[in-house]
Amino acid sequence: MGMELMSMTAVELGKKIQAKEISAVEAAQAAIDNIKKRDDTLNCFVTVDEEGALKRAKQVQAEIDAGRLSGPLAGVPVGIKDNMCVEGMLTTCSSKILSGFTPTYTATAVEKLHTAGAVIIGKTNMDEFAMGSTTETSYYGATKNPWDTSRVPGGSSGGSAAAVAGEEVPYALGSDTGGSIRQPAGFCGVTGVKPTYGRVSRYGLIAYGSSLDQIGPIAKDVTDCAAVLEAICGKDDRDSTSVSESGSDFTSALTGDVKGLKIGIPKDYFLKGLDTEVKAHVLEAAEALKLQGAVIEEFDLSLVEYAIPAYYIIASAEASSNLERFDGVKYGYRADSFTDLHNMYKKTRSEGFGAEVKRRIMLGAFVLSSGYFDAYYMKALRTKALIKQAFDRAFEKYDIILGPVAPTTALKLGDSLSDPIKMYLGDVYTVSVNLAGLPGISLPCGYDSKGLPVGLQLLGRHFDEKTMLRAAYAFEQTRQYERAPFVKGGQANE
């Protein structure tokens, strides 16, 4: 019974709960059962709140029975990436330095899901402080990909993506600073949306690169993502970069009609470094949209190779500033022995942060230091302006930009850790979207000869998620959702 419940989409499950065919408690129990059964292998969750989830599910069911909760997500279980604060629930950013941290408040996006009747099952694993593309930099161990447990799920929201593909929860929240929702969704054969910067409040999201971070949904399909986005979006007084924009009735955009839609394919996304099978599947997806009446054209986006260096300078600079707060005074880990206050800060941070986090903090401190600030940081901000202009020009001609999510399918565990720059290059198709503040969606568009999912990425104009979701939905209608071998029992399951 449990297995079947979690193989439904969030919206399907929500309908059955509204129809009283399934109770919110049964749904929560099914999620917990599947986690108990599978998470020893997959390691998607850092924290599972069994008792709290079941108690909450009972309350939600009572609200539903009383006719006070009727939304599509009421009673549906959800996993929350471990960088979003949830009051009373351990929140670690998958870092040792936040071990034992229990927030006294809840992130706005999570609070909004709560209002919609969501039942939070627990916190999902991630790269430490969202710095990584594989979920291997987690202090709490790597997450495994349900398509092949010898491979990474992608990252940094790898726990969220693998928990959805692994059918431990129907949907999850992730965060995306340089591709951290889209790339793991692509690697795990599920669907993820990085909304326009400002669409979703960042209040309560533990900051990495504040000018780039954005919370979004990871789910089995476009319909779920639209429903979740509708629930979490909107202006929030507690995040002054959040905006109140119209066009947030995302579900209404899922018409299946793409006739006359202008889709641009950046030629420079299909040059060196792109796996030939990934390329073939992505171009097939473009063909499928063309058959439905979209107008497809190739163009030169330009500046593609400069996005990664600009991104790593800006993100590291912001990280070095944002992560100053972890000093062993107010929360989390404190070194056992030290000589004085300054030594306590240094020892706490040196023992509490992992290698990748230290690497980025140091790079950030360097590019912000006097003498190097103009040459690196300001140069990166000027490059960011040029990249934004390149996208603006493209969106004068096209409604949608179509390309791959990542140059390859999921890599083997351990393959990326030895060479940081090689890992960074995997973000080539995703980081520019964060620099330009654009919305992007990742959804499955095929499987390579190893049987691994290939991700398709569609980008829209600022605050035009609706057109992007419309195109994604139309493409999705040409395919069937494929379940991961791990949940079908094709791979050693127990």
Next chain:
Amino acid sequence: MQITDETIEYVGILAKLELSGEEREQAKKDMSNMLDYVGMLNELDTEGVEPMSHAFPIHNVFREDEVTNGDDRENMLLNAPEAKEGTYVVPKTFN
């Protein structure tokens, strides 16, 4: 760009990180590689381009300076590695 012992020492002070001998050598190597890589931006002519920190024009956002949250001191102090009499405890800072 070659990273000297002096530079990595300085960055360690800025970043409040203490590196072991081995970590230090690795950090020098990693930072040097990364700076060489991001140095690629120098190929770009950005003369006259305004640095962009925010992707779209959101100007100053004002609100009334009103207290909306309550006193949550006791709960917040529960997260402290060490607390005493409603305050955070830190190592002695002067003699």
